[in-house]
Amino acid sequence: MSDGLPAPLGLFGGTFDPVHFGHLRLAEESIGHLGLGGVRWIPAGQPPHRGVPQVTAEQRLEMVLRSTAGNEQFSVDASEVEAAAPSYTVHTLERLRRELGPDRSLVLLVGADAFAGLASWHRWADIFSLAHVAVSHRPGFPVETGSLPLELSSEFNARRLSDAGRLKDAPAGGIVTFAMTQLAISATQIRKLLANGLSARYLLPDSVLDYIQTHSLYRNS
Ligand code: ATP
Secondary structure, eight states: OTTOOOOOEEEEEEOOTTOOHHHHHHHHHHHHHHTOSEEEEEEOOOOGGGOSOSSOHHHHHHHHHHHHTTOTTEEEOOHHHHOSSOOOHHHHHHHHHHHHOSSSOEEEEEEHHHHHTGGGSTTGGGHHHHOEEEEEOBTTBOSSSTTSOHHHHHHHHHHBOSOGGGGGGSSSOOEEEEOOOOOOOOHHHHHHHHHTTOOOTTSSOHHHHHHHHHTTTTSOO
């Protein structure tokens, strides 16, 4: 870095129910595409609308820990899982700002499907004052169509950075897209396979699958 500032930090939130290779490749490829110094994984606490959880937040956290173990560029933030109240992304970003200071470039990583729903997030417009947003391509969810809600597409057009190299020039406020290896894997598909007694092997790490089998998770979703 020419300016002596640390490289931007990627922040990757998700339910990770369970974590799979789509998540892992998104995090891995974002580092190279966006010039990140690392990725902090932030598993969500148990969302209130999901009903009686079949898999606990602690179990989802454990699977993320297993899948990211050994990668020095990945770290895992357990605070949303440990929080008693539901955590909103904007609150997590405010906490990270307090922790990391006003100048650190932070990049919230989201898949194209999650980005399309951003305008429904709590205080969504405040997110841009706290972090950049990087949108990865995902099969079935084109990024740049007219399908974004109007208020979100206005932000997208106004904040779009043509060059990811500019993420390091400001702590927050830009939007970039990046093309990752297209993997049509979803946690929904994996839960269905497992509930039907079918193999989910090669869609997620063996260490995660071992954990799922040992704890008899996802058998009747
Ligand atoms: P579910 O099927 O339960 O909705 P999911 O597979 O979409 O789960 P999440 O934990 O909801 O996984 O996703 C976390 C983040 O990872 C989101 O930003 C999502 O867009 C992104 N993501 C998940 N799977 C992929 C994939 N295959 N390719 C690109 N991005 C993905």
